[in-house]
Amino acid sequence: MLRRGFDGFDWCFFGVVLGILGVGILSIYSVTPANPSQGIPIYLKQSMWVCIGALAFIATAGIDYHKLARFSYIFYGIGLVLLVVVLVAGKSSRGSQRWIPLGPLAIQPSELIKIPLIMALATYYGMKHRIGWLQRLVFPGIIVLPGFLLILKQPDLGSSLSFLSIYVVLLLSVGVKSRAFGLVVLTALLLFPFAWGGVWGSLHGYQQERILSFVDPNYDPGGKGYHGLQSRIAIGSGQLVGTGLYGGTQTQFKFLPEGHTDFVFAVFAEEWGFLGVVVLLAMYGGLFLMGLEIASKARDTLGALLAIGVVSMIAFGFVVNIAMTVGLAPIVGIPLPLMSYGGSATIMTLAALGLLLNVKRRRLTLS
Amino acid sequence: MYRVATDRKGTDLVFMLESDRQASELADIQGRLVLLKVGILLLIALLGLRLWQLQIRDGHDYQEMAKDNRTRSIMLEPARGLLYDRQGQLLANNIPSFNLYVSLEDVKDREALVGELTRLLSFSHKNLLDTFSGQSRKARVKIKGGLSLKEAAIVESHRYTLPGVFIQPEYQRNYPLGVYASHLIGYVGEISEAKLKEEEYQGLHQGSVVGQYGVERTYDQALRGVSGQELLEVDAHGHRKQSIAVHKPSAGDDLYLTIDIRLQQMAEDLLGEEAGAVVAIDPRSGAVLILASRPTFDPTALSSGLPMSEWQALLHDPRHPLTNRTIQGQYPPGSTFKIVMAAAVLGSQTAQAADHFFCPGGFKFGRRTYRDWKRGGHGSVELIAALAQSCDVYFYKVGNRMGIETIASYSKQFGLGQKTGIDLPSERSGLVPSGAWKKRVKGEPWYPGETISVSIGQGFMTVTPIQMAQVVAATAMNGRVFPPRLVRAIRKRGTGKMEDVPLPPSRQLPISHEVFVQIREGLEAVVTKGTARRSQSSLVAIAGKTGTAQVVALRSGPAKDIPKEFRDHAWFVAYAPAKNPTIAIVVLAEHMGHGGSAAAPLAKQLIEAHIRFTTDIPEDSAQKQGGQSLSHDHLAISTHE
Structure with missing residues (x-):
């Protein structure tokens, strides 16, 4: 069943993923202080997460996804339990409770549970033919809802929206009978970051703050759009060719907040300019197209939906994160997949990509 | 899958149908992927457009903002x-x-x-x-x-x-x-x-x-x-x-x-806690040697920014420590004004120097008798004796004869009633009264009786100590006036070069040399045999004039019984050496009474110090006698000049 060796497509896929990971580590490296006061520098930590992520990638790519799918609901159930544990015994940081401390490390269940969710939904839709809006819309909705609410409760607006987006894209892919409904949801999703900006802009400042600090206390600490502005200044001052590695004053003098996590794209854009940005966007675009190509050649519904779920999860994080850093969306705290620093997110994303390759490698089987 | 199913037996039909449906569903899903692809590409294009806007179109502005951020x-x-x-x-x-x-x-x-x-x-x-x-x-x-x-x-x-x-x-x-x-x-x-x-x-x-x-x-x-x-x-x-x-x-x-800080410090120490002013200038150049005003303030503390409460206290201090009395204090000149009067008498030919006037101790004018400070009178006096003894009646009579306009004209020639132009801010001009002035300010005509008060430096007439210093200096120089100045030279930091500050132009009073010879003889007599005998020095010949500026027209009983704020101001104006003057000095001690006793000894000490400093004469025993300061009560004499 499993073909030995890799074909040209695989190499291309690896190349893009490694390229994005490398750019990410480089950007994190340039934010790292020259002489860190203690511990391992964060770019080395991130490299370590990437290595662990590579192991996860091998695992999720190697074991037949049909076998993995048997444990989908169990994985998802474990994920939900972890989310409950976070709420009960999690570590608080800047007003929200997102991490489970594990010795010197901490895991972030809201990231890890995204793969079980994709698997659970794909298994649900793929194993049996689901007919009617009740089976297609409501039942899977019941699967998603507890996870969504638990993440929202942390509170983590970004992750909960990302969670929701997986469900919406899979639902649309499977199709619901009412075309009108599908169209509404699709349009809403497409316009989400931009429409939000417009509606949002019409609210008074204090209203915005009230809502945002309710949903995400992490929002704009320091206040009054400072982070968004500094991010736009960093990106804009990169101009065509960028300021070069270590050359960006916005990054180096710490005007840009969270340069290694949520605003890592701004660091990259300042240092490498519009040219670098175009290359990076092309890499992500290529990755998404390859992922959807895998979906379109998948052997069965389960495989196709797994691939779509993985692509939509990564694409959502990518679009919303960049929209946020360029000032098209409010700053909700979504990391940039494959680039932002973060153990749980990096490992989870790489595992998801492994799943993607898994689907691809099992499409050309003979019966 | 479809084919696999058809090869099997009929029992697989249900599964086959299910599998068939799944196959068609997969085709459906894969068909919809195009929409997803287009959607993602559109979003990426939109982000690219936005990035073009930020980095290319507005990139320069953002770069400026980044620069602004960090500098x-x-x-x-x-x-x-x-x-x-x-x-x-x-x-x-x-x-x-x-x-x-x-x-x-x-x-x-x-x-x-x-x-x-x-x-x-x-x-x-x-x-x-x-x-x-x-x-x-x-x-x-x-x-x-x-x-x-x-x-x-x-x-x-x-x-x-x-x-x-x-x-x-x-x-x-x-x-x-x-x-x-x-x-x-x-x-x-x-x-x-x-x-x-x-x-x-x-x-x-x-x-x-x-x-x-x-x-x-x-x-x-x-x-x-x-x-x-x-x-x-x-x-x-x-x-x-x-x-x-x-x-x-x-x-x-x-x-x-131009200040000689040794003299300045000495003058301030001599004034001590009393309010007053000392001005000394070099009559040959107008260079100010002493410009002392008491009470004083601490300039270092003021420069470092006083708390508001202390600043208010200083501003409203009843003793006015912030007032520079040498250029802002306006006092009646008292008998020191007789120097100007003497120049007016001779200059206007109202009388000759040798003309004698009889002083019976008072001058009756209209219904009022203007008294001389000496009850019994001075008898028959001419100009030099009148200056030496400070005979009031002599000046009542000549003043009455020449009239207020002549007095005003000579006062102004000496620089009274106008600022000397010293290089300090907020100088006051004093007041030289005249008929026109009174009409303008008071709306009343000038009364001849008021001329008589002005003749001995009372009434409306006020002067500042620096103006009086200029009067004495001009007299010492036989009518040549050098406007007073404080800065001798400026050293430019850029070049390190010393540049002299140009002298302001001097002027010659239109009064003949002989007139000054007479007046100077009178002023020398003041010290040798007149009202300022206390300031006679064995070191140098001093010429001067005492004065007592009335604060209120009250003169009964001994001075000690009068409250301090109503006591007279003591003046002494002098120059030395008498024949070849190098210093002109004015001492004004507020509420200290008699000029001859309160002010003249101070002037003498300062003059002697100046002479010693400039001629290298060692400080010998002869000079030690007068080392007292005003802080001791000098009001031993209750009589007027």
Whole structure:
């Protein structure tokens, strides 16, 4: 069943993923202080997460996804339990409770549970033919809802929206009978970051703050759009060719907040300019197209939906994160997949990509 | 899958149908993928467009904003020029001081910062907020000057909780002599909002230190120097990273004053706690040797910024320590005015020097009798005797004969009623009354009786001590007037060259030489045999004139019974050596009574000191007798001159 060796497509896929990971580590490296006061520098930590992520990638790519799918609901159930544990015994940081401390490390269940969710939904839709809006819309909705609410409760607006987006894209892919409904949801999703900006802009400042600090206390600490502005200044001052590695004053003098996590794209854009940005966007675009190509050649519904779920999860994080850093969306705290620093997110994303390759490698089987 | 199913048996039909359906569903899903692909590509294109907008279209603006973010410009204050006396004794310099500033641009949370500052240093929460509230968003505000070592250590160790707060070493004006010569030197302070808009203060900024008073004020443009600027790179917390560019400030020019600080200090010590003024000038050049006014203030304290309460107390002190009595105090000249009267008598040919007038002890005019200070009268006196004995009746009679307009005309020739033009701010002009003046100001005609009061320097007539110094100096120089001045030379800091300050033009009074010969003979007689015999010196021949300025027209009982604020002011004006004068001096002691007893001995001591300093005569036993100061009560004599 499993073909030995890799074909040209695989190499291309690896190349893009490694390229994005490398750019990410480089950007994190340039934010790292020259002489860190203690511990391992964060770019080395991130490299370590990437290595662990590579192991996860091998695992999720190697074991037949049909076998993995048997444990989908169990994985998802474990994920939900972890989310409950976070709420009960999690570590608080800047007003929200997102991490489970594990010795010197901490895991972030809201990231890890995204793969079980994709698997659970794909298994649900793929194993049996689901007919009617009740089976297609409501039942899977019941699967998603507890996870969504638990993440929202942390509170983590970004992750909960990302969670929701997986469900919406899979639902649309499977199709619901009412075309009108599908169209509404699709349009809403497409316009989400931009429409939000417009509606949002019409609210008074204090209203915005009230809502945002309710949903995400992490929002704009320091206040009054400072982070968004500094991010736009960093990106804009990169101009065509960028300021070069270590050359960006916005990054180096710490005007840009969270340069290694949520605003890592701004660091990259300042240092490498519009040219670098175009290359990076092309890499992500290529990755998404390859992922959807895998979906379109998948052997069965389960495989196709797994691939779509993985692509939509990564694409959502990518679009919303960049929209946020360029000032098209409010700053909700979504990391940039494959680039932002973060153990749980990096490992989870790489595992998801492994799943993607898994689907691809099992499409050309003979019966 | 479809084919696999058909090859099997019928029992697989249900599965086959299910599998068939799944296959068609997969085809459906895969068909919809196109939409997803297009959607993602559209979103990426949109992000690309936005990035083009930020980086290419508006990139330059954002680059400017980034530059603005990280650069701060700091004013580097120049060292102010130094002040020296004529011997090169230092009068004013600068000592380093650590001042605390807040760069508001780097303060994200003012409330938090104010809270922290209040907690660490003894600031008032409300005052600090008020200080910040009036400022522009990017202002740099000085919140405390002259930090102590301990305070500086506290600020430095809390740098990370005090964003935007920094310590700037700057110069603090210092006056090593303490309170001496404070009125003439003046003091400095931060420029006011109003002055910033004036032409003279172009190029300065809020917080610039400028001269507020005295020579510091008059010569501010030379003294202040030119500010420099440093361009710094700072990080997001307002902490300095590196210096980008420095334009060094250039220090101000140094001034060499005409003052002899030894004489100045001596004069101030002699006045002691009493209110009064001493002016001495070199009659040959107008160079001011002494310009002493008491009570005084501490210019160093004033320059470092007094708390409002202390400043108010100083302003409203009933003894007016901030008033420079030498140029702002306006007093009736009393009998010292008889010098001008003598010039008027002879100049206008109202009488000849040898003409005798009889003094019976009073002068009856109309229904009133104007009394002479000497009850029994002086008998028959001519001009020199009248000056020596300060005979009032002689001057009543000649004054009445020549009239107020002649008196006013000669007064003005001597420079009374107008500013001398000394290089100090806020000089007053005194008052020379005349018919036209009275008509204009009081709306009444001039009464001849008022002329009689003016004839002995009373009535409406007022003068400042510096004006009287100019009168004596002109007399000593036989009518040549050198306007008084305080600065001898300026040393340019740029070139290191000493430049003499040009002398203001002198003028010759239109009064003949013979007239001055007569007057000078009279003034010498004042000291040798007249009212100022106490100031006769074995060291040098002094010529002078005593005076007593009436504060209220009250003259009954011994002086000791009169409340101090109603007692007369004591004047003595003099020059020496009598034949070849090198110093002209005026002593005014407020409420000290008799000029001959209260003022003349002071003048004598200062003149002798001056002669010793300039001719290197050792201080011998003959000079020790008069070493008393005004602090002792000199009102032993109750009689008038």
